[in-house]
Amino acid sequence: MSSIKQYTDIFHAYGSAIDAHSAPVLNALRPDALKALENATMPRKGDEDYETTDLNELFAPDYGVNINRVNLTADPAEAFRCDVPNMSTSPYYFFNDVYHHDADTLASRGDGVIVSSLRKAAIEHPELVARHYARIAPLSNPQVALNTLLAQDGIFVYVPRNVVLERTLQLVNIMNVAQPVMAVRRVLVVLEDGAQARMLVCDHTQSRDVQCLSNQVIEISLGEGATFDYYDLEATASSSRRASTLWAQQAAGSNLLIDGITLANGITRNGYHISINGEHAETSLLGMAIASGEQHVDNHTYIGHNVGHCHSNELFKYVLDDRATGAFSGKILVAENAPKVEAYQSNRNVCASPAAKMFTKPQLEIYTDDVKCSHGATVGQLDQDALFYMRTRGIPEHDARTLLMQAFMSDVIDGVRIEALKDRLHHLVEKRFAGALADCGECSGKCLRNKK
Amino acid sequence: MLVIKDLHASIEGKEILKGVNLTVRPGEVHAIMGPNGSGKSTLSSVLTGNPAYTVTGGSVEFYGKDLLALPPENRSHEGLFLSFQYPVEIPGVSMVNFMRAALNAKRKYFGQEPLSASEFLKLMREKRAIVELDNKLASRSVNEGFSGGEKKRNEIFQMAMLEPRLSILDETDSGLDIDALRIVAGGVNKLKTDNNATIVITHYQRLLDYIKPDFVHVLYKGRIVKTGGPELALELEEKGYDWIKREWD
Numbered sequence: 003m004s005s006i007k008q009y010t011d012i013f014h015a016y017g018s019a020i021d022a023h024s025a026p027v028l029n030a031l032r033p034d035a036l037k038a039l040e041n042a043t044m045p046r047k048g049d050e051d052y053e054t055t056d057l058n059e060l061f062a063p064d065y066g067v068n069i070n071r072v073n074l075t076a077d078p079a080e081a082f083r084c085d086v087p088n089m090s091t092s093p094y095y096f097f098n099d100v101y102h103h104d105a106d107t108l109a110s111r112g113d114g115v116i117v118s119s120l121r122k123a124a125i126e127h128p129e130l131v132a133r134h135y136a137r138i139a140p141l142s143n144p145q146v147a148l149n150t151l152l153a154q155d156g157i158f159v160y161v162p163r164n165v166v167l168e169r170t171l172q173l174v175n176i177m178n179v180a181q182p183v184m185a186v187r188r189v190l191v192v193l194e195d196g197a198q199a200r201m202l203v204c205d206h207t208q209s210r211d212v213q214c215l216s217n218q219v220i221e222i223s224l225g226e227g228a229t230f231d232y233y234d235l236e237a238t239a240s241s242s243r244r245a246s247t248l249w250a251q252q253a254a255g256s257n258l259l260i261d262g263i264t265l266a267n268g269i270t271r272n273g274y275h276i277s278i279n280g281e282h283a284e285t286s287l288l289g290m291a292i293a294s295g296e297q298h299v300d301n302h303t304y305i306g307h308n309v310g311h312c313h314s315n316e317l318f319k320y321v322l323d324d325r326a327t328g329a330f331s332g333k334i335l336v337a338e339n340a341p342k343v344e345a346y347q348s349n350r351n352v353c354a355s356p357a358a359k360m361f362t363k364p365q366l367e368i369y370t371d372d373v374k375c376s377h378g379a380t381v382g383q384l385d386q387d388a389l390f391y392m393r394t395r396g397i398p399e400h401d402a403r404t405l406l407m408q409a410f411m412s413d414v415i416d417g418v419r420i421e422a423l424k425d426r427l428h429h430l431v432e433k434r435f436a437g438a439l440a441d442c443g444e445c446s447g448k449c450l451r452n453k454k
Numbered sequence: 455m456l457v458i459k460d461l462h463a464s465i466e467g468k469e470i471l472k473g474v475n476l477t478v479r480p481g482e483v484h485a486i487m488g489p490n491g492s493g494k495s496t497l498s499s500v501l502t503g504n505p506a507y508t509v510t511g512g513s514v515e516f517y518g519k520d521l522l523a524l525p526p527e528n529r530s531h532e533g534l535f536l537s538f539q540y541p542v543e544i545p546g547v548s549m550v551n552f553m554r555a556a557l558n559a560k561r562k563y564f565g566q567e568p569l570s571a572s573e574f575l576k577l578m579r580e581k582r583a584i585v586e587l588d589n590k591l592a593s594r595s596v597n598e599g600f601s602g603g604e605k606k607r608n609e610i611f612q613m614a615m616l617e618p619r620l621s622i623l624d625e626t627d628s629g630l631d632i633d634a635l636r637i638v639a640g641g642v643n644k645l646k647t648d649n650n651a652t653i654v655i656t657h658y659q660r661l662l663d664y665i666k667p668d669f670v671h672v673l674y675k676g677r678i679v680k681t682g683g684p685e686l687a688l689e690l691e692e693k694g695y696d697w698i699k700r701e702w703d
Binding site for chain 2: 392396397401402405408413
């Protein structure tokens with residue numbers, strides 16, 4: 003049975019309550035979303051681009067939806083401190099999918115920057131939000147349609163022309179529930195021409211024993227010459243389920259860096275869909291996954307070079323241990339009449355145990371002659387010669403393996419454009435491999451300790 | 455310090471060492487020479503515990519301990535060092551982290567506290583000078599992008615850091631020009647004391663002009679077939695290995 007029905011049933015029963023707790027701009031799209039879902043099915047395992055992850059199964063459990071926006075009274079600063087030392091960020095919090103209204107640190111800037119709850123922004127700036135909401139992520143994608151049907155809130159980031167946000171925005175998503183819940187989050191980022199911003203998103207869970215699903219749609223629109231960094235760090239628990247899909251659109255001369263990091267999780271499916279619509283745009287799409295136990299991490303990427311003279315660089319690395327499974331499928335498309343495109347894709351993986359499995363599907367589709375493109379994938383074990391060399395210097399085997407696994411990830415981390423975050427990631431990865439970060443508890447959060 | 459008795463070893467079922475006997479005492483320098491494929495590098499691999507090789511017979515005692523029972527890292531802690539013929543490049547692992555992990559693992563083995571950062575860096579600086587290793591190389595990934603000469607200097611630098619009791623130099627002269635050879639050999643000589651020993655594995659007499667051996671052994675078909683003083687190396691240089699092969703084939 004299609005797992006969509008239980009959610010459309012919820013909508014039929016509680017549509018007015020959903021609308022009441024949201025904003026007209028968001029509500030306006032729900033009928034379209036419902037229509038799109040009428041004959042849709044969630045992709046099943048084995049469908050094209052879903053070879054290893056069954057989205058239908060992911061959405062199938064009887065998850066509740068927080069229709070009436072029951073908020074937790076927790077003070078996020080108390081409950082959670084995401085400490086990236088030497089990095090001051092403007093923090094925003096979601097408990098499940100409820101935006102936590104913190105002091106609006108950016109309100110006083112007076113330069114037109116908006117960082118707020120999507121619902122609030124949609125009420126206060128309806129035209130602006132309507133112009134961008136659900137414009138990039140298509141309703142033909144069932145995951146997007148489902149999110150659009152039920153999303154009541156999210157975060158809205160708007161940076162006007164030529165404005166530079168120096169401080170990194172940090173969005174902390176915390177799952178904290180007593181029963182299975184699907185969090186429906188929406189992230190909408192709009193950078194006008196020449197604007198610059200950086201965003202760090204951290205996914206954590208405080209409900210390690212409760213199975214929850216994060217259903218997240220991210221839309222990013224970059225104007226001409228805009229620069230945006232999006233760092234997405236998942237450090238959740240084995241009970242966590244995540245279906246996240248990111249849709250970005252780049253105008254001429256814009257520069258987009260996406261770095262998706264899975265340090266700890268249960269089942270994760272990330273989609274990245276980037277359309278490059280202007281010449282001289284640059285895209286870096288980086289990702290890494292460290293998975294052990296029964297973890298499953300699936301990254302699906304698409305970079306469309308729709309015009310010439312643009313450049314993309316894609317690198318995904320996985321280290322899989324125990325019985326973990328990883329999947330990567332990535333397509334680069336170079337459209338007709340898109341000369342001088344440079345597009346490079348690489349997926350490199352280490353299976354550290356015999357039972358770990360990696361599935362990889364790198365794809366290039368090119369309709370223009372004059373381009374430079376490459377793609378490649380490797381799956382292997384740790385370098386036995388290096389391991390022996392290190393041991394002859396007295397480094398115990400376990401430590402040597404840890405050092406090699408860390409080293410393997412170093413080039414993904416080195417792509418980070420915030421020094422303090424880079425240092426922190428090296429540290430977190432080191433801890434993760436040392437076994438100290440079996441779960442999100444050590445990542446940044448004192449969350450688990452503070453919860454008590 | 456080292457007593458090898460009737461050592462047999464094989465790789466992928468093929469026997470390479472067929473009964474090696476060798477005794478090394480503190481303060482001695484032994485040269486092991488021999489034609490290609492005689493088992494020289496296998497001997498160094500087996501002594502350091504390379505898992506690719508299987509010991510099929512014999513024994514090795516190192517300061518009274520059964521060396522073959524120890525994992526490679528403990529052999530290192532006990533004072534055995536191998537300068538690799540082909541040092542391995544390890545992208546992403548900095549020399550600093552690599553050496554610190556090595557040194558602190560050894561200290562832990564002997565129940566000592568790890569070195570402080572400043573003590574460690576001071577030690578790096580001192581030891582680097584012995585082989586004139588550039589600071590830039592020390593801050594890079596292990597051997598990555600190093601020239602042949604730099605890699606060999608880096609091996610001796612690591613030897614200086616770890617202060618082994620027995621060092622095996624496996625074809626340390628291969629790929630070195632004459633200046634690099636002088637620096638590397640000079641480093642080895644500076645590290646020489648009455649309490650440590652060196653086994654020099656080489657094809658050529660050339661290196662032995664710089665590192666003077668007390669004993670020269672000829673390894674052929676997995677056995678030491680001849681032992682002599684430094685003059686044996688000169689004789690081999692002059693006459694080649696054919697006369698030995700004829701004696702044994």
